[in-house]
Amino acid sequence: MTDSHDELQQVFDEADCLCTEQEVQAAIERMAAAITDTLKGRDPLLFCVMNGGLILTGQLLTRLCFPLQAEYLHATRYRQETTGGILEWKLRPDVDMHGRTVLIVDDILDEGTTLNAIADYCIAQGADEVLTAVLVDKQHDRKARPGLKADFTGLDVEDRFLFGYGMDYKGYWRNAPGIYAVKGL
Ligand SMILES: O=P(O)(O)OC[C@H]1O[C@H](OP(=O)(O)OP(=O)(O)O)[C@H](O)[C@@H]1O
Ligand code: HPA
Numbered sequence: 001m002t003d004s005h006d007e008l009q010q011v012f013d014e015a016d017c018l019c020t021e022q023e024v025q026a027a028i029e030r031m032a033a034a035i036t037d038t039l040k041g042r043d044p045l046l047f048c049v050m051n052g053g054l055i056l057t058g059q060l061l062t063r064l065c066f067p068l069q070a071e072y073l074h075a076t077r078y079r080q081e082t083t084g085g086i087l088e089w090k091l092r093p094d095v096d097m098h099g100r101t102v103l104i105v106d107d108i109l110d111e112g113t114t115l116n117a118i119a120d121y122c123i124a125q126g127a128d129e130v131l132t133a134v135l136v137d138k139q140h141d142r143k144a145r146p147g148l149k150a151d152f153t154g155l156d157v158e159d160r161f162l163f164g165y166g167m168d169y170k171g172y173w174r175n176a177p178g179i180y181a182v183k184g185l
Helices: 005-014 021-039 054-061 113-124
Strands: 016-019 045-050 069-076 088-091 101-109 129-138 152-157 179-181
Touching (some): 016 152, 021 101, 021 152, 045 054, 054 069, 101 113, 113 129
Parallel strands (some): 045 069, 045 101, 129 152
Antiparallel strands (some): 016 179
């Protein structure tokens, strides 16, 4: 059942702010500089992973001042839940990836199942190389592969259920202007 407006407001009011908007903005600046260093001159094809990757992608794009193509794809495995299930492709990209350097941009690397599956798909579609960028890497030992990391990470964050800057709690609060942890989760 959908939580009421008051319950959703209470989730925000009671949440712990783990990273302020300023901290997130500084992290995005650092990511943009690192991505520019690595990918400038390589004509990359960037994919925003909808829905969570929307805000990071938008805020990165205008800081990446070199020729690139930006597209999107949609894969989901949490839906309205706080634990992940089977990855469902809602929209596979319809772009020729042969020989391209691909950059996948998402909000969070949690267990890493989503990014792994997307990277595998891009390689199977002929991409030469796939790099990944996430705003948040959740710190725990449940990664799909031990030691799994994105190529570009904004912030390491503790093992709580997060929302804000693209991450949702039951479909809400992607718009929260910082990184928050739900009380008790
Ligand atoms: O590393 P993992 O454990 O695979 O989790 C990370 C994925 O989970 C979230 O997506 P979700 O399935 O919630 O869809 P959404 O982007 O629409 O929120 C998030 O945006 C990542 O894509
Ligand atoms: O902590 C999280 N919050 C929101 N979405 C997520 N998808 C994976 N982990 C999370």
